[in-house]
Every structure is written in C-alpha cells, then in structure tokens.
Amino acid sequence: IGARVRARVRARDVMIATERPAGISALNILQGEVIHIASGDGADALVTLNCGGARLFARITRRSVHALGLSKGSSVFAVVKSVTFDRSNAAFALAGKMHAGG
Numbered sequence: 042i043g044a045r046v047r048a049r050v051r052a053r054d055v056m057i058a059t060e061r062p063a064g065i066s067a068l069n070i071l072q073g074e075v076i077h078i079a080s081g082d083g084a085d086a087l088v089t090l091n092c093g094g095a096r097l098f099a100r101i102t103r104r105s106v107h108a109l110g111l112s113k114g115s116s117v118f119a120v121v122k123s124v125t126f127d128r129s130n131a132a133f134a135l136a137g138k139m140h141a142g143g
Contacts, residue, residue, distance in 0.1 A: 052087060055099035056120040059109050069121040073097065075111055090119055 062070060073092035080086040086106045088099045097119055111117070 050097060050121055052098035052100035054121060055090075055097060057088060057090075057099050057101060057105070057109065057111070058118045058120060059111075059115070061118050062120055065120070067120045067122045069123060071097065071119045071121070073117055073119050075113055075115040075117060077113065078106060078111060080106070090117065092119055 056067075061072075071090075071092040073090040075088055076091050076096075077089040078086055079089075080103050084102050084104070085100055086103045088101060088106065088111065090097045090099060099119060109115075109117075
C-alpha cells in the first residue's frame with residue numbers, strides 16, 4: 042500500500058465507452074480524453090487517451106471509432122479487465138529496489 046506502480050496495458054486489452062459503463066464485470070474504469078487517433082491500412086485504429094495525466098492506448102476498429110463518434114477531445118471511459126494485470130507486466134518500486142509483483 043502506498044507504493045508507486047507502473048503497469049503495461051496492451052492496447053488490445055482496452056475498451057472505450059462514451060458513457061460510464063454500468064452492470065459489467067470489468068471494474069477498472071478510467072475517465073479520459075482522446076488526444077490522438079491513428080489508423081493504418083487495416084481495419085483497426087490506435088486511439089491515444091489521456092487518463093488523469095497517464096497515457097493509455099486502445100486498439101479498436103475504425104468502425105468503432107466512427108460508431109462512437111470519436112475525435113480529438115472526445116470525453117471517454119477506458120475499460121480494462123483486471124486479468125490484464127499480471128506479474129509479467131507490473132513492476133513495483135519498494136525501498137529503492139525493483140520487485141516483480143501482482
């Protein structure tokens with residue numbers, strides 16, 4: 042408790058909602074703002090979010106970008122399932138040493 046944590050969240054593990062989700066099993070819901078949308082030749086887009094000063098990426102389909110009406114400045118909620126966080130993608134800084142933890 043009180044330790045700083047840095048976690049790597051894969052963009053493919055982040056969902057985006059335009060309204061705060063309710064009645065879902067995912068409990069990690071972060072309010073954010075779209076700061077960039079990049080789409081390539083394929084069907085997907087990489088959406089960059091600012092969530093309370095932390096940068097978070099979401100890989101969603103271009104169809105979803107359009108259906109949600111996303112653009113730079115859109116207010117959104119990022120949804121991340123707890124199982125996304127495991128020992129391989131979290132690092133804890135404790136007493137000046139780096140320890141793997143979960």
